Amino acid sequence: MVIWRAEHILHLAQSDQGRDADLGVAVRTVVSQPNPGFEAIGAPAVFKSIAIYAGKLYLSGPQGLSVYSLNGDLEKVYHVGIELPTAALGRMAVGMVAGARQPELLIATDGAGVLAFDGQGFRQIVSSTAEARRVTALLPLSSGRLLLGTPKLGVLVFDGKTLKRFHPSLDNYYVTALAGTESSFSVATLNDGLLLWRGGETTHVGEEQGLPDRRVESIAVHGDITYAGTPVGVAEVREGKVQRVLANGEFAHALLLDGDQLFVGPMDSAITRLRLNEAGNGIHARRPIAALTAEKQDSSGKQADKEQPRAMNRKPASVEARNEVAAPAIEEFLASGENRYALTGSGLLQLGADGAWRRILSSGAAQLTDRNISSLAVTSDGRLWVGYFDRGLDILSATGGNAIHVENEQVFCINRILENPQQGEVAVATANGLVLFSRDGRQRQVLGKDAGLIANHVTDLALYREGADGSMVLATPAGITFLEPGGAHSMYAFQGLVNNHVYALGASGNQVVVGTLGGISLLRSGIVQQNLTVANSGLKHNWITALAPVGGDWLVGTYGAGIQRLSANGQVTQTDASGQGIIVNPNAMAADGQMVVAGTLGQGLLVGDRTGTRWRTITAGLPALNVTAVAIDHGQVYVGTENGLVRIVEDKL
Numbered sequence: 001m002v003i004w005r006a007e008h009i010l011h012l013a014q015s016d017q018g019r020d021a022d023l024g025v026a027v028r029t030v031v032s033q034p035n036p037g038f039e040a041i042g043a044p045a046v047f048k049s050i051a052i053y054a055g056k057l058y059l060s061g062p063q064g065l066s067v068y069s070l071n072g073d074l075e076k077v078y079h080v081g082i083e084l085p086t087a088a089l090g091r092m093a094v095g096m097v098a099g100a101r102q103p104e105l106l107i108a109t110d111g112a113g114v115l116a117f118d119g120q121g122f123r124q125i126v127s128s129t130a131e132a133r134r135v136t137a138l139l140p141l142s143s144g145r146l147l148l149g150t151p152k153l154g155v156l157v158f159d160g161k162t163l164k165r166f167h168p169s170l171d172n173y174y175v176t177a178l179a180g181t182e183s184s185f186s187v188a189t190l191n192d193g194l195l196l197w198r199g200g201e202t203t204h205v206g207e208e209q210g211l212p213d214r215r216v217e218s219i220a221v222h223g224d225i226t227y228a229g230t231p232v233g234v235a236e237v238r239e240g241k242v243q244r245v246l247a248n249g250e251f252a253h254a255l256l257l258d259g260d261q262l263f264v265g266p267m268d269s270a271i272t273r274l275r276l277n278e279a280g281n282g283i284h285a286r287r288p289i290a291a292l293t294a295e296k297q298d299s300s301g302k303q304a305d306k307e308q309p310r311a312m313n314r315k316p317a318s319v320e321a322r323n324e325v326a327a328p329a330i331e332e333f334l335a336s337g338e339n340r341y342a343l344t345g346s347g348l349l350q351l352g353a354d355g356a357w358r359r360i361l362s363s364g365a366a367q368l369t370d371r372n373i374s375s376l377a378v379t380s381d382g383r384l385w386v387g388y389f390d391r392g393l394d395i396l397s398a399t400g401g402n403a404i405h406v407e408n409e410q411v412f413c414i415n416r417i418l419e420n421p422q423q424g425e426v427a428v429a430t431a432n433g434l435v436l437f438s439r440d441g442r443q444r445q446v447l448g449k450d451a452g453l454i455a456n457h458v459t460d461l462a463l464y465r466e467g468a469d470g471s472m473v474l475a476t477p478a479g480i481t482f483l484e485p486g487g488a489h490s491m492y493a494f495q496g497l498v499n500n501h502v503y504a505l506g507a508s509g510n511q512v513v514v515g516t517l518g519g520i521s522l523l524r525s526g527i528v529q530q531n532l533t534v535a536n537s538g539l540k541h542n543w544i545t546a547l548a549p550v551g552g553d554w555l556v557g558t559y560g561a562g563i564q565r566l567s568a569n570g571q572v573t574q575t576d577a578s579g580q581g582i583i584v585n586p587n588a589m590a591a592d593g594q595m596v597v598a599g600t601l602g603q604g605l606l607v608g609d610r611t612g613t614r615w616r617t618i619t620a621g622l623p624a625l626n627v628t629a630v631a632i633d634h635g636q637v638y639v640g641t642e643n644g645l646v647r648i649v650e651d652k653l
Contacts, residue, residue, distance in 0.1 A: 023156065024128030025113075025163035027099070029121065032083045037652035038621035041384075041396075042367030043644035050334045050343040051092040053105040054119045059343065060107055062088035062371065062643045063623065065117075072348075072361045078122075080643070081622045085124065086604075087112035087133075088624070088643055091177075091332075095140020097125075098160025106146065108135035111602075111625070114148065114158075127163050132156060139178035139185060147185070149175025155187060169202035170195060179221040186226045188216035194228045196240060203240040210242030211235050218265075220257040227262060229255045234264060234274075247272050256333030258340065265330025265342060271357055369394050369405050371623075373640030375587065377417035378633035379426060381439060386645065387414025387629070393428065395441045404441045411435055411443070416587055418461040423470050429458035434474060434483075452488030454478045460587055462507035473512055475502035480514060482526060489526075496528035497521050499542075503586055506547035506554055513554055513566070515544025520556065522570060530570050538572035540564065540580075546589035548596060550612045555591070557584030557598055565612065577606050577615035585628050592632040595650060597639070599627025605639055607653050618653065622646065 046061045056075070057068040064084060067076040078084050087109040096103040097116065104123075107115040113126035113133045125146075127133050137149030147166065148156040155170040155178070156163055165171055174190035180197070187195035193206035193214045207214050211228065218229035226237045229252025236243045247264045250272060254265030264272040328344035335341075340351035347362035368386060375387030382398025392407025393414050413431035420427060425444065426437045433448040433456050448456040455476035464471040464482060474481045479492030479500050492500045499518030506513040514521040519533035519542045534542050539558075546557030554566040555575070562582035565573045577598070584606075588599030596608035604619035605627050619625060622641060629640035635650045 022162045022164060023132045023153075025125060025132075025158065025161075026128070027123055027125050030084065030115065030124050033081065033086075033620035035082050035621035036618065036648065038081075038639070038646040038648045040623070041638075041645045041647060043371045043623075044346070044366035044368065045363035046345050046371060047331060047343055047347070047363065048090050048345075049092040049107075049332055050341060050348065051094055051105055052334065052336045053094050053103075053117075057348075058092065058105060059348070060089035060092050062110075065089060065107065068361060074361075080624075081620065084115065084122065085109065085112035086619055086622055086625050089115070090135070091137055093138040093140055095146065096144060097140065097146050097158065098144030100160075106138050106140060108138050108148075110134050114138065114146070125158060125163075129153075132163060137175050137178040137188075139180065141182045143182055145182075147178055149178050149187070151175070151190075167197075167202065170197070176217060177219045179219045179226075184224070186219050186221055186228075188219045188228065190215060194219070194226065194235075194237060196226065196237070205235075205237055205240060205242065209240070210245075211237075212245050212248070217251075217253045218255045220255040220262065222257055227255055227257060229253065229264065234262070246274055254330045254332050254342075256335060256340065256342075258335060263333055263340075263342070265333060267329045271330060271342060273355075367394075367396060367403055368645060369403070369407075371644045372642050373629050373645050375414045375417045376629040376631035376638050376640050376645075377419060377426070378631055378636075378638070379419045379439060380421050383439075383441075384631075384638065385417045385426065385428075386640070387417055387428070389413060389628075393417070406441065406443065410446045415458060416460050418463070418472075420463060420470065420472070422466075427461055427472060429461050429474070431457050434458050434461075447483075452483075452490075453481045454490035454492065459503055460505045462505040462512065464507050464512065465510060473505055473507060475505045475514070477501045480505070480512075491526070491528075496531070498531040498533060503543075503545050504547045504557070506549060508549065513547055515547055515556065516542075517544075518542050520544055520566065532566075532570065532572060537570070538564070538574070540574075540578065545584050545586045546598065548589040548591040548598075548612075550591055550596060550610070553612075555589065555596060555598075555608075555612045557589050559583050563589075563598060563606065563608075563612070563615070575608070575613055575615060577608060577612075585626070588628055588630055590630045590632045592650075595632070595637075595653065597630045597632065597637055597653070599630050599639070599641075600625075602626050605630075621648075 045063050047059045049060045051058045059066045064080045065078040090108040093106045105117040111133050116123040131152045134151050135148050139147040146158045151174045154173040155166040157166045173192055176190050177188035180186050185197050193211050194216050196203040205211055212233040213230035216228045220227040228235045231251045233248045234246040234252045251267040252264045253267045256263040260277045262274040330342050332343045342349040347359055349357040350360045370388045370391040372389045374389045377385045384396040386394045392411045394403040394405050396403045410432045416429035418427050428435045433446050436445040455478040458474050460475035462473050464473045469485050471484045481490045498521045499516035501517040504515035510525045512523040521528050522530040541558040541561035543559035545559050548555045552568045556564045556566050562579045563575050563577040583601035585599045594610050596612045598606040602625050604617050604625050606615050608615040624641035624643035626642045631638040636647055637650050638647045
């Protein structure tokens, strides 16, 4: 205990000593990046924030910034990766930051700091500290200072010249929202409740003080009252104490305080309207719980039945109103003059004079179901198969048209898609088993442990003996399984594998290369011939994430050492893409004899020559720097990211 206290005091002292240090910030003009030729493939637009600036309506999202007239006409789109830095856009605010000539539209980004738009062009306020470049919330202050919420550093402040931590009491929190004024503001956190900054001091409000949940999704402020939205209700907080809990049981993802009404935007049901004070004495009046009513509405404005309020364990709660009509998740509310808007991930609702919420604009139709791509494959009939991290898969026809979407208990989290032309089928590795499809997309069979697999979670696939007899080898977190006409048999560390957790497979005839968490195993005819690790070879990292054949060699993607080369005799050497800190995403590597492409975690697309010796990095034109899947087919390169899918003619790379 003494040692722990001493270390704790030293840590605090070091933090205090360095907390006033500038985090390193630059303000620069944003210049469009030259797109080498990437073409987006119909991923759905997703909206995260709404603002009105200079008579225009702005919607931000991971794909970019959309500009609409107040009549709902789309006027302009600024794309992430082209006109804007390659980082998803988040919360927005309008304010005048010190050093600016006029109020600007301020936009938080996930990795590129803050963008400031004056109606003509963009400035970027970006820190040299990586953790400070991820911004989750913004609060412009009347003094010209700008408060920034971050996932790791807590609350930061930008004064036009420097970027620093705001105060020790607000350090190192995951901030989800900010609201208030220079002298009195509230901070919502992901896991640590509500923080109230009042006159230079911070008060913490957590579950011990009556907060219904320590996760605060949203906040609304009026004077000394803060409404904190949590996954299980809205807390009314005054003078650092929870006075009552409203909308009990509701997931309050967004809040709008409008006079004596509070609108609650949930994640998976309809908007709730709480009448805070029917007597009309203002929100400061303390009314009995019976004075509260709640009205639940769907997006068409249909009002649900009312229920009477009820008390719960000394914490008064508002009534709940149920409506069976599901509504899209509400991301954010906006009040502008007489207008009230509710933003969903796919469009915008407006509150009518009759109290009904009606959709006034939509993100439009899209070919793809989701933006978060996990696997890609082009089959011999020209169809593009697109796997998602948590939305199953889409099958796109070579002639265009609508995609076939498959999503169920097995086809959910997709790790790998592989065609076996000899068998006329497509095998899909998922977190819940191996799913076999006919080439036209019909699900035939699901194989799991009951069918002889060593585990249900299949991380990679390879055709064994070229798949001529239907043989495949499967990677799992528990070893590998050979699927052959005679049945299934498995192998793990007891039979000689260097590690049970297998991420990547490569096969050529009877030879199988097994990439694991602990190195590489080389197999021939199902028998381990050699194990390679950092200790006994030229490997620079034991965690193997991807494999691709180049001539008679293999290119080896690693989690932290880039790409190395494995020769036929088991020798490991370096390439231009080898380097500390370079993370190749699982199975995100492909080669076609003309070039090699590999997706990295946060560093864009690696493009290598046909031998995999010389490499360069591509970032311009990508919707995200986290490249999660790649495929090459007939001169077309498909690049999947966490924020959409693009393709490019191979020659342009």
